[in-house]
Amino acid sequence: MKEDLLHYVWKYRLFFTNDLISTNNDDILVLKNGTHNQNSGPDFFNAQVKIGEQLWAGNVEIHLKSSDWYIHNHEKDKNYDNVILHVVWEHDVEIHNNENVTIPTLELKEYVSKELLNSYQKLFSKPQKWINCENQISSIDSFVMNNWFERLYFERLERKSVLINELLSASKFDWEAVLFRLLAKNFGLKVNAESFFEMANMLDFSIVRKESGSQENLESLLFGQLGMLNDLKESQYFNVLKSEYNYQSKKYKLKTVDRSSVQYFRLRPTNFPTIRISQLACLYNLNQNLFSKLVQIENLDDFYKLFSVSTSEFWETHYTFEKESKKQVKKLTKSFVDLLLINTIIPLKFVYLRYIGKLNETEIIGLIEQIKPEKNSIIENFADLKVKSINAFQTQSLLQLKNEYCAPQKCLQCAIGNVLLKN
Structure with a gap:
C-alpha cells in the first residue's frame, strides 16, 4: 500500500460511502472531497464533511498510519490547524493539532473493495519488461486513448x-x-x-x-x-x-x-x-x-x-x-x-x-496530424504492444506518456491507469 493510492481513492471516491464511521464511532458523510493539493500543506483543500450532526468545512490530510501525523510534525504546524478529517489506511493512535484538539479520523481500509486493491496489485506489484500496463494497454478503448493523447500532446507543447x-x-x-x-x-x-x-x-x-x-x-x-x-x-x-x-x-x-x-x-x-x-x-x-x-x-x-x-x-x-x-x-x-x-x-x-x-x-x-509518425525505440516498443501510430500527433503523445507517466510510474495520474484500476 502506498499513500498515493489513498490520495487516488479519496479524490475519485473509490470507496464505499455509505455508513462511514470515524474511529470514535461518529457517522461521517462526505459532501465534498476537496481540491487535491500538489504542493506543501494538507492533501485536500476546501472539503465539506458532516461528522455526527456537525457540518465541517476545511482540509483533509491523508496518511498510511495515524502516527504519521506526528512523524511529519503536523501537530506543530499551523498549516494543519484547519484539518477537519484525518483519512488513514490504518488507525494506530489518536492525533491532535497544535491546540491539542482531537482530529476525527476515518480508517479507510474497511471501505475499499478488494477488486480495486487487486487491480492495483496487478498493475504495480509484478516486475514488468517495459511499462506497468504492457499486458493491458491494447484493451483500452480508442475514445479514451484519443482524448488522453490530446492532453498528452498539449502537455508536451507546454514543456517545450x-x-x-x-x-x-x-x-x-x-x-x-x-x-x-x-x-x-x-x-x-x-x-x-x-x-x-x-x-x-x-x-x-x-x-x-x-x-x-x-x-x-x-x-x-x-x-x-x-x-x-x-x-x-x-x-x-x-x-x-x-x-x-x-x-x-x-x-x-x-x-x-x-x-x-x-x-x-x-x-x-x-x-x-x-x-x-x-x-x-x-x-x-x-x-x-x-x-x-x-x-x-x-x-x-x-x-x-x-x-x-x-x-x-x-x-x-x-x-x-x-x-x-x-x-x-x-x-x-x-x-x-x-x-x-x-x-x-x-x-x-x-x-x-x-x-x-x-x-x-x-x-x-x-x-x-499531417506529419508522418516518428521512428524511434519508444514508438517501436508501443507498436509491439499493439499501440500503433499513424502520425506525429500520436508519436509525440506516446513519447510524453512514456517519459512523464510510465517511466516515473505515475499510473494513478494516467487516464489509462485510471481505466484499468476502475475496471
Whole structure:
C-alpha cells in the first residue's frame, strides 16, 4: 500500500460511502472531497464533511498510519490547524493539532473493495519488461486513448514552451531572433544541438539579418562563431570564409570561440555540421522575416516548399573543408523538415498564437496530424504492444506518456491507469 493510492481513492471516491464511521464511532458523510493539493500543506483543500450532526468545512490530510501525523510534525504546524478529517489506511493512535484538539479520523481500509486493491496489485506489484500496463494497454478503448493523447500532446507543447518563453523574455519578444536560435539548435540535431544553440545565443540576431544578404558571408559568420575557422587549412573556400570572418569579428566586436566543440562522430555525412550550417545559411539568405512567413502557413506542403533549401556550391562536392566528394545537391529532406516542425515551428506557433489570443487547438492538432509518425525505440516498443501510430500527433503523445507517466510510474495520474484500476 502506498499513500498515493489513498490520495487516488479519496479524490475519485473509490470507496464505499455509505455508513462511514470515524474511529470514535461518529457517522461521517462526505459532501465534498476537496481540491487535491500538489504542493506543501494538507492533501485536500476546501472539503465539506458532516461528522455526527456537525457540518465541517476545511482540509483533509491523508496518511498510511495515524502516527504519521506526528512523524511529519503536523501537530506543530499551523498549516494543519484547519484539518477537519484525518483519512488513514490504518488507525494506530489518536492525533491532535497544535491546540491539542482531537482530529476525527476515518480508517479507510474497511471501505475499499478488494477488486480495486487487486487491480492495483496487478498493475504495480509484478516486475514488468517495459511499462506497468504492457499486458493491458491494447484493451483500452480508442475514445479514451484519443482524448488522453490530446492532453498528452498539449502537455508536451507546454514543456517545450518553457525554453521558448525564456528566450522571448531575454530577447524582449523578438520572435525572429528566437526562431533563429531554436532552428540553429535543431539543425545541430542531438549531437551538436548545444553547440549550435550556444553559437546562436552568442550572436545578436541583428548581425544575422545584416549578413543574410550573402550566403557566403552568413556561412563565414556561423562557422566562425562555432570556432570552425580557427585552424590552418589549404582549402581556398575555407580561407575565403576565414578572411571574411576576421573582418566580421572586428566589425561587430564578436566574441570568438577558441576551439570548435562540434562533433562528426556517428553522424551520417549529410548530417555533418558543415552541411547543416550551410543549409541554415541558405534558409536565411533566401528568406527575410522567416517567422512572419511561418506563422501564416497551415498546410504541410507549403512548409516543405519554404524549407526547400540546399547548401552553397562548395558543399555540393564536399562534406568537410579538406576532402572532395562526388557532386550531390544536398537539400533538406522532408523527414528533416518534419523534425523542425515537430520540435521548433509548431511549439513556437503554439506560443505565438496563445500570446496574441488566437490559439486554436484544433488547428495545432490538424497540423501535427499531417506529419508522418516518428521512428524511434519508444514508438517501436508501443507498436509491439499493439499501440500503433499513424502520425506525429500520436508519436509525440506516446513519447510524453512514456517519459512523464510510465517511466516515473505515475499510473494513478494516467487516464489509462485510471481505466484499468476502475475496471
